[in-house]
Amino acid sequence: MDETPSEQSGARPVLRLTGVCRHYGGLRAVSDVSFEVASGERRAVIGPNGAGKTTLFKMISREEPTTKGRVEFLGRDITRMPAYRVAKLGLSRTYQITRVFPALSVLENVVLATQGLRPGRYQMFKAAMSNKALVEDSERAVEQVGLQRVTKTPAAELGHGEQRQLELGIALAQKPRLLLLDEPAAGLSAVERGMMRDLVKDLPDDMTLLLIEHDMELALGLADYVTCLHNGSQVAQGNPEEIKNNERVQDIYLGRGD
Ligand SMILES: Nc1ncnc2c1ncn2[C@@H]1O[C@H](COP(=O)(O)OP(=O)(O)OP(=O)(O)O)[C@@H](O)[C@H]1O
Ligand SMILES: [Mg+2]
Numbered sequence: 659m660d661e662t663p664s665e666q667s668g669a670r671p672v673l674r675l676t677g678v679c680r681h682y683g684g685l686r687a688v689s690d691v692s693f694e695v696a697s698g699e700r701r702a703v704i705g706p707n708g709a710g711k712t713t714l715f716k717m718i719s720r721e722e723p724t725t726k727g728r729v730e731f732l733g734r735d736i737t738r739m740p741a742y743r744v745a746k747l748g749l750s751r752t753y754q755i756t757r758v759f760p761a762l763s764v765l766e767n768v769v770l771a772t773q774g775l776r777p778g779r780y781q782m783f784k785a786a787m788s789n790k791a792l793v794e795d796s797e798r799a800v801e802q803v804g805l806q807r808v809t810k811t812p813a814a815e816l817g818h819g820e821q822r823q824l825e826l827g828i829a830l831a832q833k834p835r836l837l838l839l840d841e842p843a844a845g846l847s848a849v850e851r852g853m854m855r856d857l858v859k860d861l862p863d864d865m866t867l868l869l870i871e872h873d874m875e876l877a878l879g880l881a882d883y884v885t886c887l888h889n890g891s892q893v894a895q896g897n898p899e900e901i902k903n904n905e906r907v908q909d910i911y912l913g914r915g916d
Contacts (some may be wrong), residue, residue, distance in 0.1 A: 667792070670733050671864040672697050672716065672836050678727035680713050680890075687713040687819070689863045689890040690727070700867040702881035704874065704901075709887040709905065715838050717750050720744045732835060748835030752825045752842060760814035764805050764824055767813055768796035771828040799831035805859055819850030826857060837861070838841060839869045845877060874911065879901060886910070 671694035680688040688710040695701050703711050716722035718729055721742040729737045736744050760769050766787065772795065773786045788794060802811055803823040808816065813824060822842055829837055842858065843851045858880055861867065863892075871877035877884065878898035886894040886907050894904045901907055 661901045663913060667880050669697060671695055671730075672699075672732060674712075674728075674730040675718075676728040676730075678714070678717060678729060678878055679725045680710070680717055680722060681725045686890045688717065688887075691885075691887070691892045692727075693885055693895060695866060695868060695891070697866055698864050699883060700869065700881050701883045701885060702871055702877040703887060704877050704907075705887035705893075708889075710890040712840055714887070714889075715840055715868070715870065717752060719749060719838060745832070748833070749838070750829040750832045750834035750836075751838035751840065752822075752829050753840055758813040758821055758824055758828070762810055763810045763812055763844070764800055764816070764827075765793070765796055765809045767824060768799050768828050768831045769793060772796055772831045796831050799827045802830055803827040804853070814909050817850075819846050819853060822846065822850075822854060823857065826854075830861075834865070836866045836868065839867065841872060843871065843873065851876065862912075 667765070673695040675694075676692050678688060679686065691714060713722060717724045718731075720736065720739060724737050725747075727737070728735060731744065731747060731749060734747070736747070752878050759770065762770065769786050769792055771781065773792060775839055797809070798805075800806055802816075803826050805820060805823055805827060808820065813821060816824065826839070826842065839858065843854045846854060846879065855876060858869070863865045869877065869880060872878070878901065881898060883897055884895070884901040885892060886901065886904070888910050893910065894901060896904065
């Protein structure tokens with residue numbers, strides 16, 4: 659297998675997975691996955707339903723324990739670190755199913771999510787809304803995801819695409835060093851998908867991204883590098899061109915995989 663971008667550059671990777679496994683009883687949801695993600699790299703994780711993509715994300719963000727193997731983030735072993743500490747180190751993630759507070763406005767959702775990472779995290783919500791720096795940071799994130807016209811709209815009144823944009827805004831407001839996006843375009847219309855693609859494309863160059871995406875074309879268009887999972891195992895790794903031409907990947911996507 660070719661050297662990954664991070665191995666070529668010799669710089670310390672943002673993320674390093676070494677022989678990572680997650681077993682649920684006898685089921686090997688993720689089996690012996692190893693790869694590195696370099697600073698500023700945009701890597702897609704692809705694979706059919708049940709391949710283990712979300713489980714892999716959960717191990718990285720520490721929502722699920724790692725059965726075996728090692729997860730390093732910014733040079734630190736985070737394999738057993740509590741999720742809140744990993745988030746504080748600069749790891750944010752969005753979810754396959756939208757999670758926002760429906761009764762709160764767009765801006766309030768961002769402020770609420772962000773204040774958890776600041777001193778005085780138990781202060782009253784109202785107090786958070788009068789914290790100027792916090793609100794300004796949140797407004798910037800709202801703008802970054804193109805929701806400035808609906809800042810005061812309750813999240814429940816947003817369209818599905820806008821809710822996903824809001825989720826991205828919440829993650830961005832935390833100024834992550836590594837952003838994990840779990841199918842950001844899932845369930846979106848063609849127009850909304852295009853919008854999400856542009857938002858992800860326009861993220862700062864130095865933001866390191868790990869992206870799960872079912873739509874091969876979208877994934878390959880956004881990523882510098884791709885890891886393909888199947889039945890929990892890593893079956894291919896390469897740049898979009900190599901992945902497109904990879905026979906094993908083609909077999910899996912055409913339903914000829916084992
Ligand atoms: N909490 C759990 N308990 C038992 N099995 C689980 C659990 N979570 C996931 N699995 C199983 O692990 C495997 C991988 O699931 P995972 O959600 O990681 O797949 P995925 O690649 O994200 O799929 P999709 O594309 O459908 O989102 C599946 O067989 C799934 O049923
Ligand atoms: Mg999933």
